[in-house]
Each structure stands twice: as C-alpha cells, then as structure tokens.
Amino acid sequence: MRISDALAAADKQTGFVFSVYVGELETPTQAHAQKLHAQLSSPAASILLAIAPNQRLLEIVTGEKVRQQLSDRSCGLVAVSMASSLAGGDLTGSIVVGVHMLADRARS
Numbered sequence: 001m002r003i004s005d006a007l008a009a010a011d012k013q014t015g016f017v018f019s020v021y022v023g024e025l026e027t028p029t030q031a032h033a034q035k036l037h038a039q040l041s042s043p044a045a046s047i048l049l050a051i052a053p054n055q056r057l058l059e060i061v062t063g064e065k066v067r068q069q070l071s072d073r074s075c076g077l078v079a080v081s082m083a084s085s086l087a088g089g090d091l092t093g094s095i096v097v098g099v100h101m102l103a104d105r106a107r108s
Contacts, residue, residue, distance in 0.1 A: 006096045010103035016066050017046040018099055022091070025052040025059065033059035047106070049082075049098055053091060058082060060098075066106065074105040 003020060010018045019040055026032040033050035040046045044063040047070070051058050060075040078101045085094035 001096050003092060003095050003099075006099040010099045013103045014069075014106045015045070016063075016106060017042055018102070019046060019048045020095055020099075021048060021050045022095075023052065025050060025055060025057055029055075029057050030059055033061050037061040037063070047102055049095065049102075051086070051091070051095070053086065056086070058086065060102070070102065070106040075102070078102050078105070 037048040082098040
C-alpha cells in the first residue's frame with residue numbers, strides 16, 4: 001500500500017486529518033514538530049507523523065480533538081512499533097503501519 005492510500009483511508013476511517021513530514025527536525029525536535037502541526041489546515045483535528053530518518057527521530061503530534069480519542073500512551077506504542085521498522089530501513093512500511101495503527105486506535 002502506498003502512503004497516500006494509507007493517509008486517505010485513515011482520514012476516512014477516523015474523520016481526522018493524517019499528515020506525514022519526512023525531513024530534518026530542528027532542536028528541540030518536539031517543538032519543531034508541534035510548529036509543523038500548527039501549520040496544518042485543521043490542527044485540532046489533525047495527526048502529524050514527523051520523521052527525521054537521518055537523525056533517527058520520530059515525533060507524533062495530535063490535535064485537541066484527536067487527543068479525546070487517542071492517548072499519548074497509544075501514540076507511544078505506535079512510535080515503538082514504527083521505530084523497529086525504521087531501524088530496518090523500511091521508511092514507507094513504517095509510515096503505512098504507523099498510520100494504520102493510529103487510525104485503529106483513534107477509532108476505538
């Protein structure tokens with residue numbers, strides 16, 4: 001499955017907007033990811049996966065509405081799962097799996 005297909009399916013399944021950023025993250029990385037998230041068209045209802053492969057970093061940022069259904073703990077578990085795929089060099093697979101896992105948890 002392509003990343004764009006996974007994002008579209010997750011958007012439809014949850015009613016939230018999923019986005020992915022792949023590139024360098026400035027330090028502090030969490031603040032940079034939050035800044036990117038704030039620039040989305042509907043940040044309150046959005047989920048951003050910010051991945052910096054060269055830095056070996058991953059940040060998941062959720063909006064206010066999303067946090068009502070998706071806990072930080074769930075995001076942490078997804079991040080751990082994605083990290084193992086990323087460590088193996090599978091960027092696309094990691095993103096697709098991460099998006100699916102987040103969508104499943106946001107829907108529950």
